[in-house]
Amino acid sequence: MYRSIFNNFLKIAYWAFFVSAIVAVTFLYFRWQRIERVEVPMNHCDLRRGPCVSELTSGEIITLQINPTNMPVLTSIVLEVKTQRIPVEKMQINFKGKDMNMGEFTYNLQPRKNGIYTVQTILPTCVQEEMVWQAVLNIDTQNKHYRVPFHVVNERPQKKTKPSLRS
DSSP: OHHHHHHHHHHHHHHHHHHHHHHHHHHHHHHHHHOEEEEOOOBOOOTTTSOEEEEOTTSOEEEEEEESTTOOTTSOEEEEEEEESOOOSEEEEEEEESSSOOOEEEEEOEEEETTEEEEEEOOOOOSSSEEEEEEEEEEEOSSEEEEEEEEEEEEOOOOOOOOOSOO
């Protein structure tokens, strides 16, 4: 008797789990379909000269800034993103070498205050004098996904030449 009750309970639990999984997948699929994808055009500004600002026609503003601006190699940098009119739920930035495969690096930006998000990191370097990175900022809100591309350049410091002993 207890065995048949237990078997019935297992059957009910199995079907409840199966139906719940189908409902959850359906809900997530339709939520994903409703998310508007916003592709922001490439911003061709030079982050070494100051912040890069992307303003969308609908009024949203996204600003990316790097400190220190000269992005020295193998030195900690702080990426700061300011948003206006965007209710951010999650923000990530992805770096990938433009002309050289250096791997991909993804960082989660943390909220600080009033639409400011930051992350501190060190980007790898290569043997070339400068490394150009393709950075893509991904911003998720409840009903939109923003994709904001940037080019980021870090340079090797100029070698200081030693004075010659020959005169």
